[in-house]
Amino acid sequence: MATVAQNLIATGKGLALLVAFLWCGEGIASYFGVPAPGSVLGMLLLFSALRLYPGATPGWLVNTAHRLIALLPLFFIPAGVGIFFLPDGFAGQWPALLGAIILGTLLSITVTGLVLKALAARTASIANDPQGHR
Amino acid sequence: MADDLLQHALFMVLTVGIYLPCLWLFRHCHQRVLLHPLSSACVLLTLVLWALNIDYANYQEGNRLFYWLLGPSTVALAVPLHQQFDRIRLLAQPLLLTLLVGLLAAPLCALSVAWLLGAEPATLLAIAPKSVTTPIALGIATEIGAIGELTAGVVIFTGVVGALAGPGLLARLGLRDPRLVGFTLGINAHGVGTARAFEIDPLCGAFASLALGLTGALTALTLPTVVLWLGQ
Numbered sequence: 001m002a003t004v005a006q007n008l009i010a011t012g013k014g015l016a017l018l019v020a021f022l023w024c025g026e027g028i029a030s031y032f033g034v035p036a037p038g039s040v041l042g043m044l045l046l047f048s049a050l051r052l053y054p055g056a057t058p059g060w061l062v063n064t065a066h067r068l069i070a071l072l073p074l075f076f077i078p079a080g081v082g083i084f085f086l087p088d089g090f091a092g093q094w095p096a097l098l099g100a101i102i103l104g105t106l107l108s109i110t111v112t113g114l115v116l117k118a119l120a121a122r123t124a125s126i127a128n129d130p131q132g133h134r
Numbered sequence: 135m136a137d138d139l140l141q142h143a144l145f146m147v148l149t150v151g152i153y154l155p156c157l158w159l160f161r162h163c164h165q166r167v168l169l170h171p172l173s174s175a176c177v178l179l180t181l182v183l184w185a186l187n188i189d190y191a192n193y194q195e196g197n198r199l200f201y202w203l204l205g206p207s208t209v210a211l212a213v214p215l216h217q218q219f220d221r222i223r224l225l226a227q228p229l230l231l232t233l234l235v236g237l238l239a240a241p242l243c244a245l246s247v248a249w250l251l252g253a254e255p256a257t258l259l260a261i262a263p264k265s266v267t268t269p270i271a272l273g274i275a276t277e278i279g280a281i282g283e284l285t286a287g288v289v290i291f292t293g294v295v296g297a298l299a300g301p302g303l304l305a306r307l308g309l310r311d312p313r314l315v316g317f318t319l320g321i322n323a324h325g326v327g328t329a330r331a332f333e334i335d336p337l338c339g340a341f342a343s344l345a346l347g348l349t350g351a352l353t354a355l356t357l358p359t360v361v362l363w364l365g366q
Contacts, residue, residue: 018206025209036351037269039208043347046212057213065213068206069339072329074153075204077175078197079268080294080326083287084180085190096253100261101288104244105295105322106303108265111243112236113304113318119228120314 014064021046145196152178167298172326176294204325208267211328211343218340221313229317229341233348236321240265240349241357244292260284263357264292267324270350277358289324296323297330312338320345 024045026038034041050057156171156178163169183193194201215222222229244261253261259280263271268289275285300319309315312335319327320342328346332339 015206018209021209021212022205036354037267037273039205039269040267040347040350042205042209043212043215043343044351046209047215050212050216051219057216062213062217065210068203068210069214069329069332071203072207072325072332073157073170073172074150075200075207076172076290076293076326076329077149077153077179078194078200079286080172080176080290081179081183082190082194082283083176083291083294086284086287093253093257096248096251096257097261097288099251100244100248100253100264101291102295104247104261104264105240105292106299107243107247108236108240109296109300109303109318109322110307111239112232112321113307113309113314115235116228116232116314116318117307117309119231120225120311123225123228 010060011064011067014061015068017061018042018046018064018068021049141192142196142198145193146199148182148193149175149179149197149200152182167302170298170330172294172330173298204268208325211346214332214336214340215343215347218337221337222341222344225313229344232317233321233345233352236265236318236345236349237352237356240322241353256281257284259361261288262361263353264288265296265322265324266350266353267346270354274354274357278361290326293323293326297327300327301330301334313341316341317345321349324350 021042022039023042025040025042028034028045029036029038029041153171153175156169156175159174160166160169160171168174182188183190241262241264244264245258248258248261259278260275262278262280263274263285266274266289268286271285271289272282274280275282296319300323301315304310304315304318309318312331315334316328316331316338319331319338323330324346328339328342331342
């Protein structure tokens with residue numbers, strides 16, 4: 001029982017810290033009129049804080065972060081269902097929409113993937129990271 | 135009020151109730167991408183909503199908590215980013231150059247295909263921010279005068295296509311390094327691609343997080359200006 005309670009408290013602490021950074025990011029975005037959303041600014045703020053923090057990243061934060069990230073697909077599902085409920089008036093646009101989404105995405109993945117592969121191969125440091133090679 | 139709360143709770147239970155068996159199936163079928171919960175759960179939920187004649191707007195409203203949790207989850211991406219930063223720094227130069235290519239390639243590929251297939255201006259506007267994370271894309275859509283719901287649908291579908299087909303396509307191109315695969319997924323398939331990258335490998339996920347943040351921020355700063363300038 002004690003471990004369950006400890007787990008809950010640790011997750012609560014982690015979530016509270018993440019939400020605090022989210023709100024900071026949202027506050028900065030609206031105050032300064034930055035076009036980037038608060039969540040991305042919050043991510044940059046937390047990243048800077050972790051870089052500056054002298055000690056090791058607390059375990060409760062690492063665990064909460066990894067739990068939330070593992071649940072990301074679940075959080076995207078309600079929005080994903082919306083694909084099948086597009087507003088009316090785009091009936092004739094389906095070929096263009098599907099083409100852009102499927103062909104366009106595969107095309108840009110190919111372009112960026114090949115560029116990155118070529119550029120990374122020229123960087124000697126890639127050989128210094130044995131775990132990168134699989 | 136109490137009815138509303140009950141309805142919201144039921145819609146969230148519905149989402150989780152369909153997500154969990156889909157996840158189980160995915161893990162027990164050698165992780166075939168077509169069975170990924172992002173496709174299987176979305177299709178099943180759509181069928182359930184149609185069968186039960188549930189309004190999508192109501193369902194979405196009921197799942198607001200999940201949408202809200204995307205906020206702290208995006209902030210949480212800073213943790214793996216920090217943990218892997220030393221390995222990211224080694225590749226800083228190729229990553230930044232690729233980012234610049236990706237910023238142009240992602241909207242240009244989509245826009246040219248759509249234009250060839252006869253897209254109307256309103257459709258083109260909605261497609262332009264398709265490779266950035268949903269909240270950023272919606273912000274851009276508002277600024278350039280695109281239809282929000284259409285942009286949201288296109289963005290999510292793009293993420294799903296990239297997340298499901300991306301790793302296989304990249305492997306065929308000879309790209310198997312989890313760092314490079316992750317970064318490519320983050321540029322082209324935003325949060326959905328990043329979620330998929332974390333399933334492949336934590337290192338892959340960290341590189342996707344970096345690409346997601348940089349692509350989102352830079353697109354938000356540049357795309358509205360470019361579109362408004364082109365529109366004149």
